[in-house]
Amino acid sequence: MQGLLFVGAAPPALAGDDQALETGFEPHNATSNPRRPSQVAVMRGCTVRIDNNFGKDGFPVTRTTTVPCSGDPSLAFDSQGRLFVTHLSTSFNTTANRFGVGVARINDLTTAGNQTYTPVQVSGNSPNNQDKQWLVADANPTSPYRDNLYAVWSNLGAPWQIQYSRSANGGTTWSAPSVLSVAADGNSWPSHAAVGPNGDLYVAYHADICNEGTDGAPAQGTVQVLRDGSGGVDFAAGTVPQRTTAFAAGQASVSCNVQDGAGDIPGTDFWLQGSMQPWVLPDPARPGNVYVVANDDPDNAFGTGDDGDVRIARSTDNGVSFAAPARVDHGPGQTLAVMPTAHIDQDGNIVAHWYDNRSGRRNGGTGPNGNNNFLLELYGTTSRDGGATWSQDFRISDAAFDPDLNARCRFGNNANCGTVTASTQQTLRIGEYNGVWAVDGIGYATWTGNATPPTGTNPAQGAQTTYYDTFSLLGAFADSFEPNESIDTAVATALGSNSRLTKPRLTLHSPTDVDFFRIEPRHTGHLQTEIAFNEVISGLQVRAYDKFGNKVATGTVTTTRPGSSTSRLAIPVVKDEPYFVVVSDAGIADPTQPGDASPTDPAQATYDLRVVNRAAPEPFGLDVARGSDSGRFDNDDVTRIAGPELFLRVDDSELRAAGIPLSPQNSTATLADDTPGYKVSVARDGEPVGFAQPVNPATKPGQYRIQLDPVLVEGENQITAEVVIVDPSDNPQATGVSHVVGSGAQSAHRLLVTLDTTVPARPAAPDLLASSDSGGNDVDNITTIGKPAFEGASAEPNALVRLTADPAGATGPTVVGKDTVTSGGTYEVVSAALDDGKYEFAVGLEDLAGNVSAASPSLAVTIAQHSLTLTGATANLLVHVGQETVTGYPGIPGGFVGIRGIPVVNLDANGHGVTVQGGTADEQLTFTPTGSDSGRLLRSHSAQVLNFSHVVGDVLVSPDGGDDEVTIVGTTRQDVIRGVVDVFTTLRVEALPMLRTPALTPLLGLRITTGETERIGVLSRGGPDTVDLTVKDTVSAQLSVDAGPPSKVSPPKGDALIVRGGSPEAVLYEEYDERAGKGSVFVKYPKTTEAKTRIDFAEVESLQVGHGHKGREDKPGPHGRKP
Known part of the structure; x- marks a missing residue:
């Protein structure tokens, strides 16, 4: 090691930001609740710190013991999420100043602030110290021994023994301690326990450890593994069903590094007895697999060569046998890896971390010995195949640890040392262990560092301090798409043209790892990219680039709850154009630059990638606005307006939700230089004529309008619409801006608008x-x-x-x-x-x-619903009462006027005569003269009234066929009605005018075709009237006279009837009832024509019958007798 050369700065840490929790060393594992992985507990000394947000909230929950604290903490969550803790205390041993083991449950895991807990004693009373206990809970929900608690520790007697106790009632009571080690093991310390998925309890410990104050021997010490399949009952009885040596002598020993010159590890002054702790790991995913991780000097030459590697022994038969140990760490050359800690998560992913000196950095002599010793860093590695292979080592700690600064003395010639020796060099304490936990592929690490870590040329400051951090286990491995760290076509992962693609559990496995993905959209529309990641482990970011390497979008990061974050982006895209999405650590400024490592955040992480290509929406519901749809219908799409306003619908909800903007039209005709986004293009007969704009996205989402220029042509115009996409790509080598433009599906609904500006031809009269x-x-x-x-x-x-x-x-x-x-x-x-x-x-x-x-x-x-007035006659009027027509008026289509059904018909003869023609039906006509040239004609069985005016001559009445009767009516004043019965019978009324002038006034009379008239009547009505009738021999006729009641003056004046013969040889006689005033007069011409006329009368007060022919006049006989 002395010859190692270290150059360059350390690589970035591949975990999150280190958190300093509190002063002191020997933190226990950052244990995670299996029912709530975000709930993390860390224990140092006897203080428990809890955080319910993966440690991101600063561990605000604090719990402290109520008894004297002697350290060696350990924690365990059971399957119900209950937290149990253990620590040493003199309260748990009746021998003065001797430690015992106690266990307590922490009841409140969420309330911030401090509360206390009180452990119960587990170890027995002893003259010896109890030390280095480990607490484990059977947290497997399917285990037959679910929620059992097990504790193992060392009784520091002669020799040091591994003792054990169990609780089957949640820590309320514990079994009497039993001894698991054997005398041949020598001093057994420290121990570790773990539970397999089937409830098997495993205990591992280091046998024949170095004696205190010595380095130990290179070939000294083994690692023993014990197994109990009875829920710990056998162990509690002192029975060990299965005992196996996982590491033989010399396979799991490092120098205890007591500073006495011999066997000292160069560049270190810290004590390493705790480095001998083994870690037993039953595999929950691979039945029968059990692993033990330990520390070993590979060449068994303390103080020279490689003084510390991390090793693993693997068993595939539940610990009955173990394969030869294999190396776990990958430290370069003869660098040092000591004080390893290991754990396995519920899916069989293993993590180990240790102190490492591969950076080669030194402290410049900050310790009491003045030695320029190594700075340490916490490194880790993971395995996802049961420890057969391991990832590249990664640094967990953000900063180095100066193990000498303010370290307590364990051995040395100093009154402040724990054990005073003759050595002039102090052996320093940095703690006997660190901690690590793993759940869901997430690692939770605790270790000892400095209150102020060393940076650059600045030395560390402050006391030893407990640190915490999280990291990704699975992120340490390259995913199946590697290498894809470049935008180059041959490097970037080609994801093809899928409309929807999900790639789970991708990784960023190194400080420089960035993942490029090439996408060629299947649809013109927009591309949504989302990554899902755990922001507690690492902050990630997704970015989008065009084919020229220009960044066109950066994702928006959203955290829905702790440990669940997404980064989403969306860009407008054109079919088959290449686009790139890049995933990297958020701290990497430019992922297109090779080797641009994240300056702050860890890159080691896992993420899920989801890419969705959504086609541009198809417009629908095209319609002419009501105000532009001229004519009587506002929905027929026929208009005279050449530039109408149109409405249409576009389901733009996905575009708006994705943040794809509406691209405004600029001053140029080309679309390639418009702002990236989408447009709604409207075309007439396939030619674009403009772009529709949203009406009101807030109140009328999806509704668009366009006011066309006068582009419609006469006749039919086919209007279509489509969404046009302007993508964000731009060739930096080209002049100006040149985006790629594409169109979505044209509207299936084609609006047919008819322009009609031609005025209809003038119609003919109706x-x-x-x-x-x-x-x-x-x-x-x-x-x-x-x-x-x-x-x-x-x-x-x-x-x-x-x-x-x-x-x-x-x-x-x-x-x-x-x-x-x-x-x-x-x-x-x-x-x-x-x-x-x-x-x-x-x-x-x-x-x-x-x-x-x-x-x-x-x-x-x-x-003429009620009356008809006809004027302007140009000929004699013919009123055909049988046919109900009138002729004689000019300009009447058909030549005659129909008067059927008209209650009152006023006929102005205009100085012409009038003929009333009957029909074949029976007719009863009543004529009332109303003036010298006017009169009124009534018909029986009809409510119709015919009024005549401006008539010249008498009104000629020809009843024609049928049984007919024609009556003339006088006035209510004094009248003289004169009549001549002839071929044409004439009847005329001379009436006393209203002004009572002495002379009578002649009124309009009748001229009746006698032969067509079965009865002719005279109705004189009131007043002293005279009816004077002259009967000729030309026809036979039947007449009736109703003179009306006499006047009411006194004395009454009666009505007179005068009947005369109008031709020679007339014979007249009467039948007269004078009192009744009625009777009949007969006029006959037996000697000439044999004509016979009968006149019936009534209301006649005076009757005169005589011959009116010259030379012969018969006087009426008295009393109405015949003459």
Whole structure:
């Protein structure tokens, strides 16, 4: 060793930040709760420190003993997560100043601050000190001896014995101590115990250890392994069922290094008796495998050559036999590896650590001996194959340890030494052990260092101090993708083009290890990369690079709970373009620089890699905005606006969640120089026309809009959309910025927008439907229907028809109906309810795009629900009551007016005559003259009233076929009604005017076709009326006269009936009941034409019958007798 040359600084530590816990040496293992791995307990002296966050919270929970403390701490969690501790105390031995062993349970593991615990005595009372105890719990949930507690220690008698005790009730009571070692073992010290997964208890100890104050002999000492499969019952009885020598004499001994000149390890002054402790490790994953780790001088030449290696002995038969020991550490040359500690986790991963001097750094003589001694560092290694092979050694401690500074003296010629000897050199104490634990592939380490470690040329300062740190066991091994420390194509791991890829348990196994992965996305869209890691072990980071080596993204680190962290990033990517993701320690500034080791954080770590390539979302739901979808429908995608506003949907939730930004459009036409991200491109007939923008990501996520320039062409326009990706890559050798641009899937929904800016042709005038043209003539445009319907043809298909009505005297047309033109160009439209009157109806067209035609020519239509007034006659009127028509008015389609169903018809003859024509049916017509040229005609079985005005001559009535009756009606004043019965019977009323002028006024009369009329009536109504009838011989007729009641004046004035013969040879006679005022008058012409006329009368107070022909006049006979 003296000839070793050490150059260069130490490599970075591959564990987390060292934590100084408290002053003192000999910390026990940083034991982890198997039910809660983040809960860690460390014990030094008799003080227990607990942290519930993998040690990251500074161990705020403190528990101290209530009895005097003599050290040698040990801890154990059972399967329920209960924590038990042991330490030495003079309270556990009745012999004064002698130590005994006690065990206690720590009840409260979470409340910060200090509490106390009180152990119970386990060892027996003895004149000897009890020393170096070890406590173990059967924490295997499936073990038949679950939660048993076992304690082993050394009784420092003559010789030193290994003693044992067990508790099967959670430490409340303990078995009487039993002896496990044999006399042939010599001094047996120290011991260790462990429990296998099946409940087997193993105890290992070093037999024939060096005597205190000596170095011991190179070939001295063995390691014994004992096994008990009874839950410790056999051991408690003093029975050892199985005893095996794992290390033979000389295979597990190092110099105890007492400073007396002979056998001293060069460059060291510290005592190493504790370095002889073996560590027995039953393998929970490989049945039958048991391992023992120990320290050995490989050449058995103390003080020369290699003075300390870490060794392992392996058994595959439950400790019945062991293979030859093999080396564990990999220290260079003849460097020193001493005071090893080892543990195995639940999956069979083994960890060992030790003090190491491979850095070659020295302290410059800080100790009492003034020797320029080595600084020590804590190194470790791990095995995942049952100790057959081991990882490269890694440094756990961040700083070196000066073992001489403020170290207590154990042997030497000094009153302050524990044992005063004649040697002028002091043998110093740095403790007899360190600690290590492993759970879930995580290592928990404790060791002794300086309060202020040495740095550079600055020496250490302060007292010896207990340190704690965590590290990764599995991270010490290269993963299957190594080497992949470079972005070079031949080095970076090619992950291919998977849409989703997960690679678990990858490692960063060295200070310079960085992992590069090449990805060629299957989809244009975005690439999400996530690493999951334990930040307690090491802070990691994921970064993304383009194919030119430019860093384009750095992950965001999130810790969900202690020990569970992720770093995530996402970048926009284009299909088949190469991209790189790099995983490294977070402290590495530039992982693309080879050998850039992390300056602070450990690189040794495991992580899970997940890569997801998500395709750009496909737009959907394209639609023309309502305000731009002109025309009567706001959802038919037909518009007259060449630059409409469009809406569409994009499920951009994944993009937004991943942090992929919307790429804004810059001033250049190319997209390659736009900001990396995504765009929503809109195209017309395959040609891009613009980019849609989010409406409001907060309140309307996924909704986009675009106001198009006037890009639509007349006719159909196919609108599509797609998400365009601008990736972050950029060739630094090229001028300007040049990103790669790609597109996602085009929208499957293609919006077909029809641009129509052509105004519809002016339509023809509407036509009144025959079904609406009522009254007996379906073409005269006169109707009794208040909601008439119209039709048209040759209009623009699918256009909106607006029907307008412009009544006489109105200020303009009003829309009274709407409908739609059929695909064949025809339409029918119904008007709203209208009042009687004459209207000018027209139509206008509005096409689907909202273009409006000029109004059509108008159609005059008369609505006569209650009355009809016809004026402007140009010919004599013919009123055909049988057919219910009127002729004589110009411009009437069909030549006549239908009046069927019209309650009141007002006919202005305009100075022309009027003929009333009957039909084949029975007719009962009643005519009431109302003026000299006007009158009113009523029909039986009909509520219709025909009013005539401006009539010239008498109204001619020709009832035609059927049983017909025509009656003329007088006024209620004094009338003279004169009638001549002839081929055409005339009846005229002369009425006393309202102003009572002395002369009577003639009113409009009737001229009746006598031969077509079965009965002719005269109704004179009230007043003193005179009915004067002249009957000629040309026809036979039947008349009736109703003179009405007499006047009410006093004395009453009655009505008179005068009947005359109007042709020669008339014979008249009467039948008259004067009192009743009724009777009949007969006029016959038996000698000439044989015509016979009968006149029945009533309400007649005076009757005169006579011959009106010249030369012959018959006087009426008295009392109504025949003459």
